[in-house]
Amino acid sequence: MDDFQSAEETTFVVDEVSAIIKEAIESAIGGNAYQHSKVNQWTTSVVEQTLNQLTKLGKPFKYIVTCVIMQKNGAGLHTASSCFWDNSSDGTCTVRWENKTMYCIVSAFGLAI
Amino acid sequence: MEKSSKTPKFSNAALEGGKQRESLSEKDSMKAKRRQSQYPPFGMAPVEEEHYSDSMKTKQFASRASRALKIRYANTYQLEPRNKFRDCLVRGKAQAILTNQLGEAKYDGLSSPSLCASISEEILRAVKELDFDRYKYVVSVLIVEKAGQAMKVASRWVWDAQKDNWVSAKCETETFIALALIMACYYE
Numbered sequence: 001m002d003d004f005q006s007a008e009e010t011t012f013v014v015d016e017v018s019a020i021i022k023e024a025i026e027s028a029i030g031g032n033a034y035q036h037s038k039v040n041q042w043t044t045s046v047v048e049q050t051l052n053q054l055t056k057l058g059k060p061f062k063y064i065v066t067c068v069i070m071q072k073n074g075a076g077l078h079t080a081s082s083c084f085w086d087n088s089s090d091g092t093c094t095v096r097w098e099n100k101t102m103y104c105i106v107s108a109f110g111l112a113i
Numbered sequence: 114m115e116k117s118s119k120t121p122k123f124s125n126a127a128l129e130g131g132k133q134r135e136s137l138s139e140k141d142s143m144k145a146k147r148r149q150s151q152y153p154p155f156g157m158a159p160v161e162e163e164h165y166s167d168s169m170k171t172k173q174f175a176s177r178a179s180r181a182l183k184i185r186y187a188n189t190y191q192l193e194p195r196n197k198f199r200d201c202l203v204r205g206k207a208q209a210i211l212t213n214q215l216g217e218a219k220y221d222g223l224s225s226p227s228l229c230a231s232i233s234e235e236i237l238r239a240v241k242e243l244d245f246d247r248y249k250y251v252v253s254v255l256i257v258e259k260a261g262q263a264m265k266v267a268s269r270w271v272w273d274a275q276k277d278n279w280v281s282a283k284c285e286t287e288t289f290i291a292l293a294l295i296m297a298c299y300y301e
Contacts, residue, residue, distance in 0.1 A: 064272070076257075082237045083251045
């Protein structure tokens with residue numbers, strides 16, 4: 001029983017993290033249109049909010065959060081990631097969000113300590 | 114007569130006591146040996162600690178198969194990695210891989226996803242070959258078509274600033290920009 005509980009606490013729970021990321025994006029960018037002057041601020045606030053909420057979960061993890069905000073222009077964007085880690089305890093979650101003027105892609109990686 | 118009979122008894126008792134003491138010390142040395150076998154020397158194979166009785170084992174086996182068994186390793190008393198992550202080496206390798214693969218390529222909506230994935234795998238392989246001690250890696254590659262749009266990439270992390278590090282490499286051509294992010298996290 002002890003092992004099972006500790007396993008619950010030390011695995012990366014994708015749904016939880018995905019919800020946190022969505023919330024952070026909504027609150028930071030929400031219904032805004034793309035503005036070049038504000039992008040800096042937006043990316044910072046999305047990433048910082050996500051990271052704050054993740055650390056509040058209190059799990060023994062190191063987190064890496066990456067945010068890409070791109071203006072909608074018909075251009076293509078591809079992203080790939082490969083990781084060398086422990087599959088049983090580490091994980092990743094990527095959330096794609098868009099509105100009429102921009103795309104926002106947030107990836108969160110969690111590595112167990 | 115009595116006196117003479119007493120002394121051998123004493124000596125016998127002394128002998129017996131000595132024998133008892135010997136047997137106790139044997140037991141201690143056995144315990145010590147057992148302890149030694151439970152803690153294998155520096156850097157050896159891990160030790161599984163079983164606390165379940167035989168009757169429980171079959172049940173535990175099934176539940177264990179579904180979740181990862183936490184293996185406890187012996188202490189190596191190493192607080193720092195022996196071969197520390199050197200960002201200059203990794204940056205050089207990542208830049209070389211990007212320019213080799215993408216220097217003459219043109220952005221193509223169909224082939225770019227697989228190209229992206231293969232580049233990230235190759236970078237990961239190259240970093241693993243460098244053989245840094247006790248590190249976990251995350252490699253992220255972005256390929257963006259140049260179409261006059263603006264883009265912002267931001268990253269933040271919560272980690273050990275003394276031991277963990279990151280490297281980025283960029284390759285720009287006429288039709289696209291490729292960005293590679295390599296993050297290394299120390300893991301004991």
